Amino acid sequence: MRTRGNYNDEASDEALLSGVAVGDDRAVLAFVRRYQRRLFGLALGIVGDPGMAEDVAQEAFIRILRHAAVYDARRGSVATWTLTITRNLAIDAVRVRRPIPTAPEDRVFLTLVSDERSPDDAAVLSDSVTQARAALDALPIDQRRAIVLAVMYGRTVAEVASLEAIPLGTAKSRIRLGLAKLREAAAVAEAP
Amino acid sequence: MSRDESMKCEALGDDLIEFALGTLSGRSRSLVLDHLETCAHCDAELEALAGIADTMLWLAPEAEPSLGFETRLIERYRSSDTRRLSTRRRRAGVFALAAVLVAVLGIGVDAIVTSHAGTTSPSATTRPLTGRLMSDGNVVGQVSISSGSPSWMIMDVDTGAISGVVWCQVTLANGRIETVGKFTLAHGYGSWIAPVKDSGSHVRSARIVNSNGTVLAEATFAA
Numbered sequence: 001m002r003t004r005g006n007y008n009d010e011a012s013d014e015a016l017l018s019g020v021a022v023g024d025d026r027a028v029l030a031f032v033r034r035y036q037r038r039l040f041g042l043a044l045g046i047v048g049d050p051g052m053a054e055d056v057a058q059e060a061f062i063r064i065l066r067h068a069a070v071y072d073a074r075r076g077s078v079a080t081w082t083l084t085i086t087r088n089l090a091i092d093a094v095r096v097r098r099p100i101p102t103a104p105e106d107r108v109f110l111t112l113v114s115d116e117r118s119p120d121d122a123a124v125l126s127d128s129v130t131q132a133r134a135a136l137d138a139l140p141i142d143q144r145r146a147i148v149l150a151v152m153y154g155r156t157v158a159e160v161a162s163l164e165a166i167p168l169g170t171a172k173s174r175i176r177l178g179l180a181k182l183r184e185a186a187a188v189a190e191a192p
Numbered sequence: 193m194s195r196d197e198s199m200k201c202e203a204l205g206d207d208l209i210e211f212a213l214g215t216l217s218g219r220s221r222s223l224v225l226d227h228l229e230t231c232a233h234c235d236a237e238l239e240a241l242a243g244i245a246d247t248m249l250w251l252a253p254e255a256e257p258s259l260g261f262e263t264r265l266i267e268r269y270r271s272s273d274t275r276r277l278s279t280r281r282r283r284a285g286v287f288a289l290a291a292v293l294v295a296v297l298g299i300g301v302d303a304i305v306t307s308h309a310g311t312t313s314p315s316a317t318t319r320p321l322t323g324r325l326m327s328d329g330n331v332v333g334q335v336s337i338s339s340g341s342p343s344w345m346i347m348d349v350d351t352g353a354i355s356g357v358v359w360c361q362v363t364l365a366n367g368r369i370e371t372v373g374k375f376t377l378a379h380g381y382g383s384w385i386a387p388v389k390d391s392g393s394h395v396r397s398a399r400i401v402n403s404n405g406t407v408l409a410e411a412t413f414a415a
């Protein structure tokens with residue numbers, strides 16, 4: 001790898017990825033340092049095992065770094081791209097290990113569906129994420145659980161129905177209503 | 193939107209939501225994809241739903257990986273990058289040679305066709321079809337098919353992790369699916385050239401599938 005640029009905390013994600021694409025050592029390091037806690041945190045939340053989560057996060061980084069040149073900004077932000085790759089790899093890893101997924105009872109699930117908040121939460125989360133969190137909190141608990149199981153853990157509607165011991169139609173309507181409310185909240189937040 | 197189109201959107205129902213969440217598979221997924229190609233309304237709906245799902249991923253709390261995570265990752269990346277570069281150099285040579293071959297074959301065949309047909313536009317017949325191989329929204333390779341008959345296909349794949357034998361199939365304008373042949377991916381990479389039985393101008397899409405018939409990546413060509 002070569003070293004060309006000098007990247008600091010102000011460098012945009014796109015600038016870092018461009019550096020990665022041309023084989024710049026410093027861009028690779030800066031990108032990894034910027035995202036490793038977030039990618040590992042997401043992987044850990046889904047797979048539940050630190051060793052397995054590190055494997056998932058490493059594989060996600062390798063894929064992201066190797067495909068930096070084909071990243072297309074029109075398809076979403078760098079952050080969304082990296083998180084989606086990590087989520088999909090983590091879900092695949094869980095399914096390979098457990099063909100029939102069990103109910104997640106880890107701290108991420110419990111944190112996301114809980115009404116209690118840590119005092120540090122507000123300081124850690126950015127504005128847009130705070131808004132998404134507030135919108136999720138505003139959902140009825142049954143819709144919140146269904147949304148988190150489907151979005152975060154990649155559970156199908158049928159799996160959500162099985163995990164929650166509810167009819168398929170109920171699972172569908174909980175997810176549909178929950179997403180509609182989240183969408184409505186996002187639209188209100190974006191309105192001038 | 194017409195009444196018929198509206199009914200189709202309603203029939204799609206919750207499948208669009210599952211598609212946006214990435215949990216829809218099989219025939220239902222294909223039906224949604226087909227519908228999205230012609231329905232701007234559902235396409236916009238999908239974008240909005242997917243945006244909500246993407247934002248939710250940010251809510252997972254951060255966590256500190258073990259000591260040495262960064263070092264192990266960088267070493268692994270450097271090692272794979274070195275192997276990748278050497279593979280790419282070899283592959284680039286093969287690809288360049290194949291491209292020349294396709295150009296020669298394509299133009300040669302077209303020249304014969306043109307000389308007999310008389311009215312056929314050379315620029316239209318000599319232009320190869322090119323497309324990007326897509327997998328889960330990511331570009332994982334490229335496909336080029338020469339014009340003329342037989343046509344030649346060059347496929348250049350970088351899937352990232354998949355290794356082993358894969359089959360290449362093309363979908364023709366009449367909807368028929370033909371298996372062109374098989375080739376091997378090593379460490380996610382593969383470069384391949386093969387003749388296409390029908391004229392390349394009849395090909396609408398090309399894809400690679402695994403032994404189970406699962407589509408790993410697909411490229412679509414404009415009609």
